[in-house]
Amino acid sequence: MAIKVGDRLPEATFKIMTADGPGEKTTKELFDGKTVVLFAVPGAFTPTCHMNHLPGFVEHADTIKAKGVDTIAVVAVNDLFVMDAWAKASNANGKVEFLSDTDASFVKALDLGLDAPIFGHTRAQRFALIAKDxxxxxxxxxxxxxxxxxxxAAAILEAL
Known part of the structure; x- marks a missing residue:
């Protein structure tokens, strides 16, 4: 059964790019004691994700954070190098954190995986959530x- 409002997020470890190279971030580090907007995309650089979904969060990052959000993050089932390239190409560094769910374990634990033959393997369904602690x-x-x-981003702003 898919995750729902009132549920706690499952434990997971994401791959991230740090100033020192590849690193990791756990859900505990990301969510504990914080208000987080997390949105998921089927793939970095894919048309809807790159030209429609991500840009709204980059553009409205300050407004979203002004409503009490500590972190805005995007997760995709792409490797961390692709996610890092996408962050740079989107001028999103410092506004949105890019999380690589390399093996889809997080989206599968949420029961929000997407099996689409065009991708060749499980990806994330397009979803967004707000989590407090x-x-x-x-x-x-x-x-x-x-x-x-x-x-x-507009729907998230309304929900906040």
Whole structure:
């Protein structure tokens, strides 16, 4: 059963790029004692993700954070080098954290994996959530991976 409002996020470890090279960040480090907006995309640089979904969060990062959000993060089932390149290409560094769920273990634990033959392996469904101290207080999942309305920055701003 998919995660829902009121549930705690599962333990997971993401791959991230640090100033010193590849690193890791746990869900405990990301969520404990914080208010976090986390959105997921089927893939870095894919059309809807790159041109529609991510740009709203980059553009409205300050407004979202002004509403009490400590961190805005995006997760995808891509390797950390792709996620790092996407962060740089999107001018999102310092606004959005880029998390690599390399083996899809996090999205599978949420029961929000997407099996689409075009990708060749499990990816994340397009979703967005707000978590306070690791508990989900808002969750939206798009009906179609090509849509980014219910999970976009405007929807998150309304939910906050």
């Amino acid at each position: 690791g508990e989900v207080t808002f969750l939206a999942v798009e009906e179609s991976p090509g849509e980014a309305t219910a999970t976009g």
